[in-house]
Amino acid sequence: xxxxxxxxxxxxxxxxxxxxxxxxxxxxxxxxxxxxxxxxxxxxxxxxxxxxxxxxxxxxxxxxxxxxxxxxxxxxxxxxxxxxxxxxxxxxxxxxxxxxxxxxxxxxxxxxxxxxxxxxxxxxxxxxxxxxxxxxxxxxxxxxxxxxxxxxxx
Numbered sequence: 001x002x003x004x005x006x007x008x009x010x011x012x013x014x015x016x017x018x019x020x021x022x023x024x025x026x027x028x029x030x031x032x033x034x035x036x037x038x039x040x041x042x043x044x045x046x047x048x049x050x051x052x053x054x055x056x057x058x059x060x061x062x063x064x065x066x067x068x069x070x071x072x073x074x075x076x077x078x079x080x081x082x083x084x085x086x087x088x089x090x091x092x093x094x095x096x097x098x099x100x101x102x103x104x105x106x107x108x109x110x111x112x113x114x115x116x117x118x119x120x121x122x123x124x125x126x127x128x129x130x131x132x133x134x135x136x137x138x139x140x141x142x143x144x145x146x147x148x149x150x151x152x153x154x
Contacts, residue, residue: 003111004104006143007125007135013038014047016092023091024052033136034122037095043124043131045095055088101126102135112140 012026013036026035027049034048088094100120102111104127115121115137122136 001108001143002104003102003106003108003125003135004127006108006139007104007133008122008139009133010036010131013131014091015039016044016090016095018091020052020055020088020090020094023047023094027052032122033138034134036124036131036134037091038131041130043099043101043126044092045097046099046122046124047091047095048121051094051096055094099124103127104132108135108140108143111135115140 012030012032014023014026016037016039018037023035026032032049034046034051036043037045037047100114100118100123102114102123102125104125111123115123122134122139124131125133125135
């Protein structure tokens with residue numbers, strides 16, 4: 001089965017200047033796992049629920065080590081990104097600027113594998129370079145219900 005057959009159409013997106021509060025509101029109101037950030041009809045990035053939750057998680061701040069009168073910064077991998085996301089006030093500051101994407105003609109099984117391997121949900125869907133929708137784990141779960149029956153016996 002192809003992505004185009006089960007993807008969700010692009011019914012919500014935000015601009016890089018959108019406040020994080022608007023992103024959070026859309027995620028909750030529309031039951032979305034993520035939302036594309038669009039600038040000039042082009043995909044600029046993606047914000048997921050995880051990105052928004054990261055704003056309230058304990059960040060790993062850089063550690064400074066004093067050595068013979070010299071102070072050396074020691075950063076854990078990803079600590080700078082965590083701090084930047086915790087301080088983000090706009091979608092542009094919070095978004096992943098290089099999101100994994102899928103094409104409408106990709107096989108759903110390949111995209112499901114990508115979701116699991118890369119720990120991403122949702123994935124923006126492109127058609128000839130144009131953003132046309134998203135595919136989420138929920139879309140694939142709905143497919144499982146159809147393929148394997150919903151267990152209701154009806």
